[in-house]
Amino acid sequence: MRSSRNRASIVVALLAFAIVVLGTGSAGAAAPVTITSPADGVAHAPGYTGPVGVDFSGGDMGTYTIAVTGPHGYGWNTTWNFDGSQMTSSWAFPQARLAGTYAVTVTAPDETVAATATFLINPAVMASSAAPTPFYPLEQDGFRDALRFTFRTNATAADTVRVVNSRGRAIRIAKVGALSGTASHSWAWHGRKNNGARVQPGVFRLHMVAVTDERKLRGPVVVVRVRALAPRINGSSVAPSPFYPIERDGYRDTTTFRFSTNVRASDTIRVRGPGGRIVRIARLGVLKGHAHPHTWAWNGTNNGGEVLAPGTYRVKVVSVYYGQKVVSAWRRVVLKHKPGGGGGGGGGGGGSTCTPGYSPCLPYRGGADYDCAGGSGNGPYYTTPGVVYRVTGSDPYGLDADNDGYGCE
Numbered sequence: 061m062r063s064s065r066n067r068a069s070i071v072v073a074l075l076a077f078a079i080v081v082l083g084t085g086s087a088g089a090a091a092p093v094t095i096t097s098p099a100d101g102v103a104h105a106p107g108y109t110g111p112v113g114v115d116f117s118g119g120d121m122g123t124y125t126i127a128v129t130g131p132h133g134y135g136w137n138t139t140w141n142f143d144g145s146q147m148t149s150s151w152a153f154p155q156a157r158l159a160g161t162y163a164v165t166v167t168a169p170d171e172t173v174a175a176t177a178t179f180l181i182n183p184a185v186m187a188s189s190a191a192p193t194p195f196y197p198l199e200q201d202g203f204r205d206a207l208r209f210t211f212r213t214n215a216t217a218a219d220t221v222r223v224v225n226s227r228g229r230a231i232r233i234a235k236v237g238a239l240s241g242t243a244s245h246s247w248a249w250h251g252r253k254n255n256g257a258r259v260q261p262g263v264f265r266l267h268m269v270a271v272t273d274e275r276k277l278r279g280p281v282v283v284v285r286v287r288a289l290a291p292r293i294n295g296s297s298v299a300p301s302p303f304y305p306i307e308r309d310g311y312r313d314t315t316t317f318r319f320s321t322n323v324r325a326s327d328t329i330r331v332r333g334p335g336g337r338i339v340r341i342a343r344l345g346v347l348k349g350h351a352h353p354h355t356w357a358w359n360g361t362n363n364g365g366e367v368l369a370p371g372t373y374r375v376k377v378v379s380v381y382y383g384q385k386v387v388s389a390w391r392r393v394v395l396k397h398k399p400g401g402g403g404g405g406g407g408g409g410g411g412s413t414c415t416p417g418y419s420p421c422l423p424y425r426g427g428a429d430y431d432c433a434g435g436s437g438n439g440p441y442y443t444t445p446g447v448v449y450r451v452t453g454s455d456p457y458g459l460d461a462d463n464d465g466y467g468c469e
Contacts, residue, residue: 093119093166093174097150103180106157106214112164113150114175116142122169128153130181131160132242158241159183159215159272183215183241183272185279190266194285197251198258198382199323201350206248207284209266215241217270217277223249224265231259251286261288261382288382292322294351298375302394305360305367308420309444314357315393317375321386323349325379329356332390334371339363360395367419370396417453418467420444430457432468443468 097113098104112126121144127137136153156162159181168174188211195204209221219239223232231253239245249266251259264286268279296319303315317329327347331340339362347354358375360367374390414421415430422430422443431437433445443449443459449467451460459467 093124093168095164095166095175095177096148098164098177098179100177101179103182104156106159106181106184106186107155108179108181109152109155111150111152113148114140114166115148116140117147119174120169124169124174125165125167126151127165127167128156128162129165130156130162131158134158134162156181157186157214181214183213183217183270183275183277185268185270185277186212186214188212188266188268188279188282190282190284193283194287195251196287196289197249198261198286198288199349200250201289203289206250208246208248209268209282210244210246211268211279212244213239213241213268213270213272213277215270215272217241217272219245220269220271221247221249222267222269224267225259226263231264259286261286288384289323291325291379291381291384291386293377293379293386293388294320294322296377296388296391298391298393301392302396303360304396304398306370306395306414306421307398307423308447309398311398314359317356317358317377317391318353319377319388320351320353321347321349321379321381322351323381325349325381325386327354328378328380329358330376330378331358332374332376333368334373339368339373358393368395415456417451417455418457418459419450419452420447422449422457430459432459435468 094115095113096115097111110128112128114124114126116124119142121142124140124142125137126140127135129135134156138151140149162179162181164177164179165173166175188209190207190209192204193207195207197205197207199205211219211221213219216238219236221232221234221236222230225231232249233254234247236245236247253259262285264284265281266284267281270277270279296317298315298317300312300315303312305313307313319327321327324346327344329340329342329344330338333339340358341363342356344354344356362368371394373393373395375393376390377388379386413424415424425441428440429437430441430443431439433442448469449459451465451467455467457467
C-alpha cells in the first residue's frame, strides 16, 4: 500500500516538472526572422525595386541591418530598430538593372546573419533611341549626314544592329561586337546598305539583337526617316542677247545659259519658241550641287540641228532630285540676224538675206561671187576661214568642187 502511494507521488512530481519545463520553453523559444519578399531565387525584369519584406516576430529586440548586394558593386542597406511593437516592415531599394544574382541579408543586433534570400535580374536590352530623325545622308553636305543609334544592355553581350526597310527586309546588318552592359553604346548609320549603296528616301526601323549566355535578346524598334533635301535652283541667266547663230561668223554665234543647284540633280534644259512650242530639249544628266556653276551653250538650233528663225525665245532648266522637281524661271533671249547681214568673211555691207542652198548663211551680195577663204579664187567675197559649208542647192558659187555636199573642205 505504501509502495503504491510512493509511486503515485513520483508520477505527480514528474508531471509538475514537465509542466514547468514546457511552460518556460514556450515563453522563451526564439522563432527565426524571415524574409517574406522577394521570393528566394525568383527572376525579375531589370529595374526591380523590391520591396524587401521582413517578419521580426521571432527575433530579438534591437537594431537590424537590411542589405541588398549585386553585380558590379551594387549595394544598398538600411536599419530597423525592432522594439516588439511592429512585427513586420518592408523597404524599397534602388533599381536593380544589371543582369545577375542579388543577395538580400538581414543582420541581427548581435551582428549574426538572421536571414538571407536571393533574386535574379534577367538579361535584357534596356533601351534604344535614334537621332536625328529625319536625317539627310544622301547629300553628304555636312547637314544631318548621319544618324546615331544609341542602345544599352544590362549584361555583356555580342551586339548587332539591324536596319529594316518599309518592306520588312533587312538592308543593313552591323555587328558591333561584344560590349559591356555597364554603359551606353552608339552606332552611326550614314544611310547605306550592306553593299555600300545609298538607300532611297523612306521610313526605316532599327533594333538591336544581343546574344549573351546563348540567349538572344531583341531590343525595342526605333522608327527613323531618311529624306532628300528639296532641290533648289540658285539663280539662272542667259547671255548674250541678242545673239546671231544664223551667220556662223564667230561673233555671238551662241548664247550661254547659266545656273546652279543645291544638290546633285538631274538637269534638263528646255527652249520655248516665239509661238510657245518647245523647240529644243537638252538633257544634261546628273550635275554637281552645292552651288557648283553649270553652263549650257545654245547655238540657236532645234532638236533636229536646224538653225531656228529669228525671234524671241525663252530658256529654263528643270532639276529633278529623288522624285522632287524644281523649275527655274523662263529666261528671255533674242535670236537675230547679225546687223548688216555680216558673217560672210571678206566684203562689206549688203542685206541680211542668205543665199539659198548654203549653211551656214552666206549673205546674198546681189549676185557677186564667193570663193573659199585661203583658196585661189578672186572673190570679190570670201567665206569664213575654217568653216565648212553644207551645200544643198545649185551651188552658184562653185564651193563644192567634188560634189559631196560640202563646200570649202
